[in-house]
Amino acid sequence: MDLLPLLPQALADGILLGGVYAIVAVGLTMTFGVLRIVNFAHGDFLAVGLYLTYLGAALLGLDPYLSLVLVLPLVTLAAAFTYKLLVAPVIKAPEHNQIVVTLGLSLILQNAMLVFFTADLHAIPSVLSGHVVRFGNVFIQAAALIASAVSIALCLGLYWFLRSTEFGRLIRASAQDRDAALMCGVNVDRMYLLAFCIGVGSLGLVAPLIAPFNYVSPSVGSNFTLTAFIVVVLGSMGNFAGALIGGFIIGIVEAVGGLLTGGSINFIITYAIFILFLLFKPEGLLGGRRA
Amino acid sequence: MKPMLLLALAVALLAGLAPLLSIYGQHIFVLVALYGSVALAWNILGGMAGQMSLGHALFVGAGAYVSTALYLKYSVSPWIGLVFAAAIGGALGALMGYTVFRRKLSGVYFALVTLALAEMALHIVSNVGFLGAANGLSIPSKPDFANFQFGSKLGFCYAALGILALVSGVILAIDRSRLGYVFLAIRENERAAAALGIDVVQGKVIAAAISGALAALVGPVYANYVLFIDPESVLGVPLSIDALLFSFVGGLGSLFGPLLGAIVLVPLTELLRSLLGGKLAGVHLIVYGVLLILVMRFAPQGLWGLLTTAIARRKK
Numbered sequence: 001m002d003l004l005p006l007l008p009q010a011l012a013d014g015i016l017l018g019g020v021y022a023i024v025a026v027g028l029t030m031t032f033g034v035l036r037i038v039n040f041a042h043g044d045f046l047a048v049g050l051y052l053t054y055l056g057a058a059l060l061g062l063d064p065y066l067s068l069v070l071v072l073p074l075v076t077l078a079a080a081f082t083y084k085l086l087v088a089p090v091i092k093a094p095e096h097n098q099i100v101v102t103l104g105l106s107l108i109l110q111n112a113m114l115v116f117f118t119a120d121l122h123a124i125p126s127v128l129s130g131h132v133v134r135f136g137n138v139f140i141q142a143a144a145l146i147a148s149a150v151s152i153a154l155c156l157g158l159y160w161f162l163r164s165t166e167f168g169r170l171i172r173a174s175a176q177d178r179d180a181a182l183m184c185g186v187n188v189d190r191m192y193l194l195a196f197c198i199g200v201g202s203l204g205l206v207a208p209l210i211a212p213f214n215y216v217s218p219s220v221g222s223n224f225t226l227t228a229f230i231v232v233v234l235g236s237m238g239n240f241a242g243a244l245i246g247g248f249i250i251g252i253v254e255a256v257g258g259l260l261t262g263g264s265i266n267f268i269i270t271y272a273i274f275i276l277f278l279l280f281k282p283e284g285l286l287g288g289r290r291a
Numbered sequence: 292m293k294p295m296l297l298l299a300l301a302v303a304l305l306a307g308l309a310p311l312l313s314i315y316g317q318h319i320f321v322l323v324a325l326y327g328s329v330a331l332a333w334n335i336l337g338g339m340a341g342q343m344s345l346g347h348a349l350f351v352g353a354g355a356y357v358s359t360a361l362y363l364k365y366s367v368s369p370w371i372g373l374v375f376a377a378a379i380g381g382a383l384g385a386l387m388g389y390t391v392f393r394r395k396l397s398g399v400y401f402a403l404v405t406l407a408l409a410e411m412a413l414h415i416v417s418n419v420g421f422l423g424a425a426n427g428l429s430i431p432s433k434p435d436f437a438n439f440q441f442g443s444k445l446g447f448c449y450a451a452l453g454i455l456a457l458v459s460g461v462i463l464a465i466d467r468s469r470l471g472y473v474f475l476a477i478r479e480n481e482r483a484a485a486a487l488g489i490d491v492v493q494g495k496v497i498a499a500a501i502s503g504a505l506a507a508l509v510g511p512v513y514a515n516y517v518l519f520i521d522p523e524s525v526l527g528v529p530l531s532i533d534a535l536l537f538s539f540v541g542g543l544g545s546l547f548g549p550l551l552g553a554i555v556l557v558p559l560t561e562l563l564r565s566l567l568g569g570k571l572a573g574v575h576l577i578v579y580g581v582l583l584i585l586v587m588r589f590a591p592q593g594l595w596g597l598l599t600t601a602i603a604r605r606k607k
Contacts, residue, residue, distance in 0.1 A: 038399045089588060095398045096343050097587050100539055103532065104587070107580030111573030119572075218573075222528070226410070229403055265418055271411040278404050279394055 003259060005137065010259040011252060012138045018251025019148030023206050024224055025231035025243040026155050030199035033238030034175040035192050037087060037098050041106035043225030045200050049075045049207025050124075050216040051113055057124050064126045064211040075204025076197050083196040091192065106222070113218040126212035143212035150209055152244070154202060159240045161198075171195050175238075230274040236284030245285060294463050302456045309448040317444040321516060323557045324451035325509050328458045329530075330537035330549035332505035335462065336384075337535065338543040339471070340498035341478030342397065346405030347534045349387075349412050350380040350503040352526035354510025356416065359428050359520055362438075364421075369439035372511050377504045384503020388496035397481075406528070413526040427521025430514065439515045447516050454512055455550075458505045462546055465501070474498055506534070529576075536579055540586050542593025551594050556582075 028042045049071050056067030086105060090098050131142035162168035173181040174191040182188050214220070231250050235242025250270060257266030277284070309320055333347050357379050358372025367375075391404050417425040434440045441447055465471045473494040476484035485491050514520045524530075541552025556579070563575040590597050 086584060093587075096341075096543075097591065099343065099399060099402060100535070101584055101587050103535075104580040104583030107532070107576050107583070111576040111580070114573035115571050115577070226406070230407075233400075233403065265414070267414045268411055268418075271407045271414070274407050275404060275411070278396065278400055278407070279390055282394065282396055282400055 006259055007256070008136075009138050010255045012135075012140055014252030014255030015248060016140065016144045016148040016251070017255060018248035019151040020206065020210055020247075021227055021231050021251050022244045022247025023151035023154050023202060025228045025235070025247050026158060026240055027199040027202045028225075028228045029232045029235075029238055029240065029243045030158070031196055032232070034171055034195035034199075035087065035091065037091070038095075038102065039200075040099065040102040040225060041082075041109055041221075042200065042203075042228055043223065044106050044109040044221035045075055045079065046203040046207055046224050047113060047216070047218065047221030048078060048109060049204045050211055050214070050220065051117060052204075053208045053211040054117075054122050054124050054216050064124055064208040065128075068205065068208045071208050072201065072204040075207070076201030079197045079200035080193065082200070083193050087196060088189065088192070106225070110218050110221060117216075117218065119218060121215040121217050123215055124211040129212050141213050143209075147206070147209040147213075151206060154205065155240065155244050158198065158202070162240070167191075167194065227270075230270060233274060233282070234277055234284055236286040239284065239286050242284055242286040294467070295460070298456065298459055298463060302452060302459075305452055306449065309452070310445055312448075314444055317448050319558055319561055321444065321447045321451045322561070323553050324448070324455040325513055325516075326533060326537060326557050327550040327553035328451070328454045328509050329506050329534045330541065330553050331455075331458045331462060331547070332502050332509070333534035334538045334543070334546075334549040335465065335474075335505070336495075336498045336502035338538055338545075338549070339462075339465070339478065340474040340495055342392075342495055342498065343402050343535070344405040344502075344531070345402045345528075345535065346407075346409030346531050347502075347506050348526050348528065348530035349405070349409040350383060350506035351510045351513070351530060352409075352412065352416070352520075352522070353379050353383055354507030355514040355520045355525045356422055356428075356510070357507075358511035359430060359514045360422060363428060363430065368437050369511050369515055370437070372439075373508060376507045376511050380507020380510075381500045381504030383507075385496055385500035387503070388499030389492075392492045392495040392499075406531070409526060409531055410528070413522045416522045416526060423521070425522060427519060427524075430518045432518055439511065440518075447512070450512050451516075454508050457508070459547070459550075461501065461505060466546055470494075470497065536583060540582055540593055542595025544592060545595040545599075548593050548595030551598070555594060 024043065024046060028039060031037055031039050031042070052071045052074055053064050053067050056062040056070055057064065060067075062070075082105065086101055090101050126143060128143045128146070133140045133142055133145060162172060170181075170186050171191045171194060173184070173186055174188045175195075178188055181191075227250060231246040232243055234249060235244070235246030253270060253273065254266055257269045261269075309317060312320060329347065329351060332350075333344065337343050354376030358369045358376050361367035361372050361375060362369050387405065387408060391401055396404065416422050422428065432440065434442045439450070441450070465474070473484070473489055476487065476489055477491055477494050481491055484494075510525060513525070537552035537556055538549040539552070540556060541550065542548025559578070560575045563578065567574055586593055
């Protein structure tokens with residue numbers, strides 16, 4: 001079979017997927033860059049957002065795009081509670097303990113969803129579900145286009161926020177040197193809370209946007225967590241631009257790899273890239289620079 | 292030699308206890324011994340040497356697949372399969388340790404590499420027809436000592452106890468040798484250890500190799516007990532998490548805390564399962580998650596730490 005005509009389609013799919021990966025990874029990299037916490041439950045908050053969207057559709061008949069106004073605040077609130085209850089107490093604990101706490105949270109979230117919603121796959125229909133945009137030979141789902149565009153815009157918006165606003169400066173100060181920031185009168189704890197809420201809360205924005213073209217299941221979160229880790233390591237931990245670039249690379253690798261090999265073999269390619277990067281360039285593509 | 296004597300005594304006691312248990316009790320006995328062995332093996336690298344792995348399923352799975360494939364395809368007795376399993380596990384551990392630790396990766400990077408390696412192995416095995424791909428491998432039931440299939444559960448009790456005794460013996464031997472101090476020095480302060488002339492990389496590689504070899508030994512016993520293996524059950528993330536979880540809940544800093552973790556948590560899991568009767572599949576994992584967080588917050592030394600401080604207080 002000649003695969004060449006299908007390549008543009010795979011590339012387009014990969015870029016769209018990459019945009020979503022990028023924003024999920026940006027959230028992860030933000031919590032890591034600022035709080036130095038590796039959040040193994042990151043993707044599970046995306047799954048929580050997806051189930052909230054599902055509930056909005058099933059109980060209230062809300063279109064995913066409408067349920068955004070509910071899901072975003074709820075996920076952000078959940079992030080705030082998580083920070084206060086679980087993350088803040090271990091912020092100075094050894095790395096092992098932090099990892100174990102977020103792993104525990106991931107177990108709780110994933111299995112709570114399993115208990116409440118069973119392992120069944122759910123689709124969440126939207127007015128845009130069937131719409132397809134055509135560019136030459138490339139067909140693109142309108143919903144995927146919106147999700148990717150918003151994700152990229154959000155990445156850039158967050159970058160601007162951190163670079164150019166007063167709050168952004170305070171967050172960066174807290175990230176750079178906790179004690180120095182404290183001495184300058186920065187409320188570091190509040191900045192950590194803010195960073196965690198933005199990093200995790202952004203998933204509350206992403207979830208309803210990807211809902212129209214994704215299935216929801218309790219394990220969807222762990223897939224995203226692992227992919228986000230791969231993206232983050234690829235693009236250098238704590239680096240925004242790196243997460244964006246890494247997202248596109250992994251998105252394209254997955255889509256084109258899926259085209260070439262079919263089946264689950266393309267996961268092997270992604271993991272192989274990840275392991276090779278960890279071994280030979282653990283500082284990532286963009287080195288040690290931090291945004 | 293006192294600890295070794297105590298170990299022998301404990302093993303003899305447990306061996307005497309096993310025939311008195313009901314069939315169900317023996318089933319729990321086997322599970323506790325097997326999970327306890329994996330957790331103890333994990334703890335050699337994770338607790339004693341301080342390198343947290345999120346991929347120990349890789350070793351258990353490798354052991355299970357090596358011995359099962361040898362038995363099914365080449366009629367090699369699982370008894371010999373055990374030797375191959377340990378060799379493969381040790382080699383994988385050494386290779387993983389060497390590639391990772393030589394690069395001075397530690398902490399979360401090491402955890403991620405191990406997680407990714409185990410996941411990659413899962414996806415590879417899921418695509419290899421020779422190993423049954425995603426459907427797994429079934430072992431036909433032919434109870435015979437040479438086939439590592441025992442007529443009763445009691446046989447498996449002794450087999451699992453044998454593995455547990457071996458793992459415990461190795462841990463005691465390490466603890467009493469220079470190697471134990473090397474591990475301790477690496478865990479407590481890598482730079483200071485290096486400054487004292489300890490080859491840190493070599494120490495960690497040895498820890499990974501021993502840990503991998505011992506974890507791999509559990510694979511063949513499990514495979515022949517259940518008579519079925521598939522990628523999800525022996526290579527999946529949940530198994531890796533279990534090893535870590537039992538160790539943390541039981542007590543990371545101690546030699547035998549991980550076993551205590553398995554002794555408490557495995558029966559708890561089975562109890563929850565039988566109480567809920569197959570419904571609400573994830574409940575025991577929610578309990579695990581809560582326990583993990585509670586232990587981290589309020590008793591970082593785990594159950595073992597709680598127990599020893601309680602005993603110390605009684606003595607006063």
